[in-house]
Amino acid sequence: MTETLRNAIKVERARRDLTQADLAVMAGVTRRSVNAIETGRMVPSVLLALKIARALGVTVETIFRLDDASG
Amino acid sequence: MNDRTEHPSEILQRFSRRNLYVVLVIVLLLGATGIALTVSPQGAVARSSQRAAWFIPVAIAIIAGVQTSLARRRWDPKSEEVQLILNDEWRRTNMARASRAALVTVLVAQTPLAWTFGFLTELPPVRLAFAMAISTITLGLATLLALFLIFDRE
Numbered sequence: 001m002t003e004t005l006r007n008a009i010k011v012e013r014a015r016r017d018l019t020q021a022d023l024a025v026m027a028g029v030t031r032r033s034v035n036a037i038e039t040g041r042m043v044p045s046v047l048l049a050l051k052i053a054r055a056l057g058v059t060v061e062t063i064f065r066l067d068d069a070s071g
Numbered sequence: 072m073n074d075r076t077e078h079p080s081e082i083l084q085r086f087s088r089r090n091l092y093v094v095l096v097i098v099l100l101l102g103a104t105g106i107a108l109t110v111s112p113q114g115a116v117a118r119s120s121q122r123a124a125w126f127i128p129v130a131i132a133i134i135a136g137v138q139t140s141l142a143r144r145r146w147d148p149k150s151e152e153v154q155l156i157l158n159d160e161w162r163r164t165n166m167a168r169a170s171r172a173a174l175v176t177v178l179v180a181q182t183p184l185a186w187t188f189g190f191l192t193e194l195p196p197v198r199l200a201f202a203m204a205i206s207t208i209t210l211g212l213a214t215l216l217a218l219f220l221i222f223d224r225e
Contacts, residue, residue: 021078030080033161035225048160 004067009038012056012063026055079152087156088220093137095216102209109202110192162223169218177211184210 013023020038024031028051036042037052044052053060107116147153156162181203188194188202 021081025078028155030084030155030159030161031078032084032223032225033159036161042161042164045160 002068005040005043005064006067007037007040007064009034009052009056009063012058013038016056023052023055027051079150080155083152083156088223091216091220095213095220098209098212098216102205102213105205105209106202109198109205110188110194165219165222168222169215172218173211173215176214177207180210181207 009023013020018026020034021031024034027034027048029048033042033044033048034052037044037048049060049064053063056063104116104120107114108120111117148157184203184206188199188206192199192202194202
């Protein structure tokens with residue numbers, strides 16, 4: 001069984017009309033980190049996930065979810 | 072989505088990447104020169120490096136000039152943007168990956184390097200040790216920098 005972390009950062013950003021740079025400033029991280037997480041190249045730490053969720057005003061579960069791909 | 076801004080941390084990161092490319096080239100040049108001098112102390116590289124000794128202070132002056140030309144910004148370790156970059160999770164993750172890969176590369180390369188210098192060049196033991204040390208340091212640093220630049224790209 002393979003587990004993949006999916007995220008809805010792009011959707012939540014678009015809903016609030018925020019750029020990656022805006023979100024990075026709000027969350028206190030670099031834009032590269034936001035970009036890496038959003039494109040699925042990086043799995044964030046719990047701390048970073050909480051920072052992003054707080055910056056977007058949603059829970060962590062709203063942004064991140066596990067997709068189970070059996071096979 | 073590719074959002075480009077001129078946030079101070081963006082400028083510093085771009086500058087840092089450019090510096091790392093320069094450092095990589097310098098490491099490779101110094102490593103190659105060191106190995107050439109060790110393997111053949113009387114060779115063409117040794118003669119050229121003696122003639123080019125005057126260039127060292129000029130190179131230091133050029134590097135110092137480049138360091139201070141960052142759009143009138145300095146790499147102040149206490150500034151907010153530098154702290155942001157240094158604590159950046161993506162950067163730390165990439166550095167850790169590059170460090171692990173560089174360590175494995177250096178360990179795996181020991182036998183081929185020893186075989187190359189020991190059998191192909193027939194160096195005396197002291198120079199053989201120097202050649203091994205220089206090539207190991209060069210290989211490790213070059214792998215670390217190159218992989219970090221690859222992992223850290225967008």
